Amino acid sequence: MSIESVHVLEPAAPQQPSSAAPVIPLAEFSQRVQRAQELIRAAGFDALLVNSNEADFANVRYFSDYWTLFETAGVLIPARGEPALLIGPESGAYARDRSRIRKIHKMVEYRESADPAYPGVPVSTFPEAFADIGVPSPQRLGLGGYLVTTAPLVDSLHRGFSGLRIEPADSLMVKLRAVKSDAELACLRRAFEISEQAVAAVLEEIRPGLTERQVVGIAQQVMYQNGAEYEGHPTYILAGRSSSHAISRPTAKVLGAGELVQLNIGARVSGYSSSVGLPVCLGKMDTSMRELVEFGLEAHAHTIRGLRAGVAACDLARRYRQLFIHRGYARNFLYGPCHGLGMMEVEPPWMEETSNYPLAENMTFQVDTFVHSDNFGLRWENGGCVTSAGFELFSGQYRRLIELT
Numbered sequence: 001m002s003i004e005s006v007h008v009l010e011p012a013a014p015q016q017p018s019s020a021a022p023v024i025p026l027a028e029f030s031q032r033v034q035r036a037q038e039l040i041r042a043a044g045f046d047a048l049l050v051n052s053n054e055a056d057f058a059n060v061r062y063f064s065d066y067w068t069l070f071e072t073a074g075v076l077i078p079a080r081g082e083p084a085l086l087i088g089p090e091s092g093a094y095a096r097d098r099s100r101i102r103k104i105h106k107m108v109e110y111r112e113s114a115d116p117a118y119p120g121v122p123v124s125t126f127p128e129a130f131a132d133i134g135v136p137s138p139q140r141l142g143l144g145g146y147l148v149t150t151a152p153l154v155d156s157l158h159r160g161f162s163g164l165r166i167e168p169a170d171s172l173m174v175k176l177r178a179v180k181s182d183a184e185l186a187c188l189r190r191a192f193e194i195s196e197q198a199v200a201a202v203l204e205e206i207r208p209g210l211t212e213r214q215v216v217g218i219a220q221q222v223m224y225q226n227g228a229e230y231e232g233h234p235t236y237i238l239a240g241r242s243s244s245h246a247i248s249r250p251t252a253k254v255l256g257a258g259e260l261v262q263l264n265i266g267a268r269v270s271g272y273s274s275s276v277g278l279p280v281c282l283g284k285m286d287t288s289m290r291e292l293v294e295f296g297l298e299a300h301a302h303t304i305r306g307l308r309a310g311v312a313a314c315d316l317a318r319r320y321r322q323l324f325i326h327r328g329y330a331r332n333f334l335y336g337p338c339h340g341l342g343m344m345e346v347e348p349p350w351m352e353e354t355s356n357y358p359l360a361e362n363m364t365f366q367v368d369t370f371v372h373s374d375n376f377g378l379r380w381e382n383g384g385c386v387t388s389a390g391f392e393l394f395s396g397q398y399r400r401l402i403e404l405t
Contacts, residue, residue, distance in 0.1 A: 021227045022186035023270045024065070029100040032063055032176065033083055039172045040079045043142060047135050048077045048169055049086075050144030051153070058343035059145045059173055060085075061271050066099045070112045072150070075101065078133040086110055086129060089118045105129045109153045126160040137161070142169030174348045178340065179362045184272060185385060188341070188364060191232060191274035192383055192394035194267035198222040199276050199398055202237075202265065206404065208257045208282050212237040212250035215261075223267040232266030232273030233345040243279065244377035246334055246370055258283040260293075260376045266345055273345040275366060276395045277381025281403045292332070292371055293378055293401060299323055300369040300380040300399065303337040307365070307384075307391035313338075313355035321353065332372055338365040341383045359386045367391075 040048045051074045052060035061067050063075045064085050071088030084103035087095045088110040095104050105124035108117075130138055138161055143149060146168045157164060180188070198219040205218050215237040223231065237250045243262040255261060259282050266275035279293055302323055306316050320337040324330050338351035341364045349357060351365065362385060369380040384393040 021229075021269050022183065022190055024183050024187070026100060028181060028183055029063065029065060033077060035176060036063070036077050036172065037079055039175060040077065040142065043169065043172065045140050045142040045167075045169070046079060046138040047130070047133065048142040048144060048172065050075050050077075050173065051149045052145055053148050056145065056148050056344065058177075058271075058347065062173075062177060062343060064099045064101045065271070066095055066101070067271070069094075072110045072112075072148075072153075074110065074145075076129055076133055078135050081134040084129055084133050086124075088112060089116075089121045089123055103132060105132070109150075109156050126157055130161075138164055140165045140167065142167055142172060144169050144173045146170055170348070177342055177347070178349055179360055180342065180364050180385070181362075184342065185362065185364070187270045187272035188274060188383065188385075189394050191228070191267045191269040191272055192276065194223055194226045194228050194269065195232070195265050195274045195276045196395055196397060197226055198265045198267065199263060199278070202263060203280070203402070203404070206255070206261065206280070206282070208255050208259075210255050211252050212239055212242075212255065213252060215255070216250050219263075219265045223265075226267075228267035228269060229271075230268040232268045232275055233264070235266070236262055236264035236277070238262040241375055244372045244375065246372070246377075246379075255282060258286075260285075260289060260378065262377065262379055264379060264381060271343050273341075273343060274383055274394065275345050275381050276398065277368070277379045278398045278402065279378035279380075283405060284403055285401075288373075289376065290401070292329075292373060292376075295327060295329055296369050296371040296378050296380055297399065297401065298327075299337075299371070300367060300382075303367050303369065304382075304384075304391055304393070307338075307359065307367070307386055309359055309361045309386055309388045311359050313349070313351045313357050313359060314353050316359075317351050317353045317355060329371065334370055334372060335368075337369065338367050340364070341366045361386055361388055 050059040053072045060073045074086035077083040085099050085101040086105050089106050201222040216235045219235050239255050239261045240259045243260050261280045264277040317336040324333040336352045340347040340349050364385050366383045382395045384391050
């Protein structure tokens with residue numbers, strides 16, 4: 001099928017991929033722990049416990065490079081001293097080969113959800129793990145990954161330490177992760193390069209008669225062939241009415257001629273995730289479809305032009321929603337213009353009208369422009385980095401109207 005470019009907004013030139021994936025240097029993991037300890041002491045905590053599961057892996061991997069599978073995991077960081085990695089009973093060998101943290105404790109609190117008992121398997125208790133990091137009697141514990149921490153884990157902490165105060169501390173993790181290092185930016189740039197390679201392959205091969213899941217396979221093959229360690233998020237190939245879903249999964253639906261198909265394709269490199277989103281029509285767009293797609297592209301460009309260091313996030317979000325209202329698309333609005341980008345393709349900080357923080361250099365965001373109607377929807381999505389002069393796009397060559405004929 002041929003691609004007709006009807007409307008172009010500053011298309012970026014394709015970048016040549018590097019031969020090897022960038023990685024986070026070993027020294028940077030130690031620096032992250034040290035920076036966390038400064039925040040722990042400033043907050044008055046005795047220690048910080050951050051937890052992750054397979055879906056939201058980032059906090060644990062940020063400190064340890066350990067990437068949990070099936071089981072959950074935690075990193076326990078004292079205000080001063082050496083941290084410990086807390087894992088489930090099955091992951092000992094895997095963690096020893098993977099972790100950048102030397103101390104490792106197997107614990108039943110981090111077991112998989114099938115709830116095995118592991119009789120006879122040597123495991124640690126929370127009092128033993130805390131004593132190992134030099135905090136035998138904690139009084140105040142900061143908890144990161146609050147929304148993915150299980151109730152049995154919290155119950156075990158309270159049984160282990162009478163009078164322990166457990167306080168949400170995800171704000172500390174936002175302070176640590178929001179501004180990216182040079183190594184993190186390199187991982188993100190490479191992830192977006194691979195994503196755009198996968199988009200190119202999909203645009204060459206997508207056609208009526210394929211299923212949504214078959215097109216997912218095209219994208220996955222190219223991502224893994226070009227060095228992705230995983231997908232940055234479950235790949236979206238959503239056709240027809242499914243394209244109006246803000247969150248969805250591809251199905252066995254057969255793509256039809258004239259349908260709008262939403263692509264969101266993202267690769268993950270060394271723990272850093274990406275996504276390139278664009279709507280594609282399998283044929284010519286009718287007038288109503290074209291108008292909504294073009295408005296979405298206009299709103300997307302509007303956001304990108306406003307991103308620079310020093311701008312208040314709430315002001316950007318307010319102007320974005322006002323654009324929808326003034327152009328007559330208030331009912332097509334769902335959420336604000338951007339969300340944080342890094343290890344997770346969606347991570348804090350969000351950009352909403354209640355977001356009272358200024359943008360800073362080397363903060364990274366996904367410009368995520370979702371516009372929906374009753375019968376179809378669309379999302380333009382590109383990632384990039386805030387600079388003093390504006391916004392460095394990591395992807396951009398597909399910011400145009402695409403009709404495949």
